[in-house]
Amino acid sequence: MPNNHWDSLAEQALAGEPLAIEQALEILAAPDDELVDLLAAAFRVRRHYFGTRVRLNFLVNAKSGHCGEDCGYCSQSRVSTAEIPRHQLLSKQELVDAAERALELKASTCCIVTSARKPSTRELSDVAEAAEEIKERHPGLKLCACLGEINSEQARALKASGIDRYNHNLNTAASHYPEICSTHSHADRARTVETVAVAGLSPCSGLIVGLGETSEQLVEACFALRDSGADSIPVNFLLPIEGTPLGDHDPGLDPRYCLKALCTFRLACPEREIRLAAGRELHLGSLQPLALYPANSIFVADYLTEPGQAPEDDYRMIEELGFEIEPVGAPSNTGS
Numbered sequence: 499m500p501n502n503h504w505d506s507l508a509e510q511a512l513a514g515e516p517l518a519i520e521q522a523l524e525i526l527a528a529p530d531d532e533l534v535d536l537l538a539a540a541f542r543v544r545r546h547y548f549g550t551r552v553r554l555n556f557l558v559n560a561k562s563g564h565c566g567e568d569c570g571y572c573s574q575s576r577v578s579t580a581e582i583p584r585h586q587l588l589s590k591q592e593l594v595d596a597a598e599r600a601l602e603l604k605a606s607t608c609c610i611v612t613s614a615r616k617p618s619t620r621e622l623s624d625v626a627e628a629a630e631e632i633k634e635r636h637p638g639l640k641l642c643a644c645l646g647e648i649n650s651e652q653a654r655a656l657k658a659s660g661i662d663r664y665n666h667n668l669n670t671a672a673s674h675y676p677e678i679c680s681t682h683s684h685a686d687r688a689r690t691v692e693t694v695a696v697a698g699l700s701p702c703s704g705l706i707v708g709l710g711e712t713s714e715q716l717v718e719a720c721f722a723l724r725d726s727g728a729d730s731i732p733v734n735f736l737l738p739i740e741g742t743p744l745g746d747h748d749p750g751l752d753p754r755y756c757l758k759a760l761c762t763f764r765l766a767c768p769e770r771e772i773r774l775a776a777g778r779e780l781h782l783g784s785l786q787p788l789a790l791y792p793a794n795s796i797f798v799a800d801y802l803t804e805p806g807q808a809p810e811d812d813y814r815m816i817e818e819l820g821f822e823i824e825p826v827g828a829p830s831n832t833g834s
């Protein structure tokens with residue numbers, strides 16, 4: 499296959515013509531010796547929409563553990579015996595402090611995350627109250643809430659409080675969902691993504707690569723996320739956590755496949771924020787910097803219950819690539 503084949507996919511993306519399923523599968527199966535050409539094509543699209551900026555996101559584990567669901571990868575589920583911090587919702591002051599920590603770490607988005615299928619009325623209003631306070635003090639900081647399934651009224655309340663974005667991951671393909679969770683469905687998750695968009699919140703929804711899905715199912719998940727209208731798509735790579743049902747599961751990932759997956763997302767969803775998320779350190783290894791050619795966003799510091807790499811290492815990686823951190827308060831897209 500000529501190397502300019504990958505560049506023709508960049509042309510196609512920039513012309514607004516959607517990637518086809520067969521093309522996405524071709525990207526995932528790209529020969530390793532064409533990876534640099536593929537990355538160059540994905541970077542062409544990323545640069546058009548986002549320049550060389552990298553958006554930093556900071557996760558706040560606002561309520562940890564005690565979840566009644568049984569998602570197989572999750573350390574906070576009712577079937578997990580993993581040793582993790584377990585606590586009820588942080589206080590308003592703790593949430594404000596966490597937002598200030600996000601700013602100290604140069605993150606332009608602070609993501610407030612709680613465990614459980616859905617928030618209680620009290621939890622939702624406490625998060626909304628904290629959001630009002632944070633926005634009053636730091637209007638440039640974007641706030642994302644990730645509180646589980648919510649209805650239209652709750653979405654509108656969060657929007658009114660100053661929350662900009664709502665995250666609810668689809669996690670995997672609809673056809674693979676019953677393999678990873680039995681207590682709720684893919685359709686339940688998709689409903690919330692739709693609800694938050696209608697309420698005017700920016701929808702954020704992503705997935706976990708390496709849950710035992712086939713390449714076809716990875717493409718199915720990618721296209722479902724594209725069609726969901728998610729503005730931001732976190733791409734996680736499974737971290738098998740001891741004590742969870744998937745603790746012994748081999749995700750079967752190698753760094754080159756992870757890069758091809760990220761290129762698939764960039765070429766399928768050209769103008770969306772593609773976020774390199776959990777598992778990047780483990781699965782990309784020494785190739786991690788290359789992931790910022792397709793992806794334009796990362797989490798800085800730790801994940802919910804797992805450690806990430808030191809923020810200084812991320813800053814150095816960004817600087818050494820010749821890229822720059824997106825300033826707090828910057829408009830969403832910065833492309834040419």
Ligand code: SF4
Pocket residue numbers: 565566567568569572573574575576612613614615
């Ligand atoms: S609903 Fe969320 S917190 Fe609960 S088990 Fe699933 S992923 Fe974990």
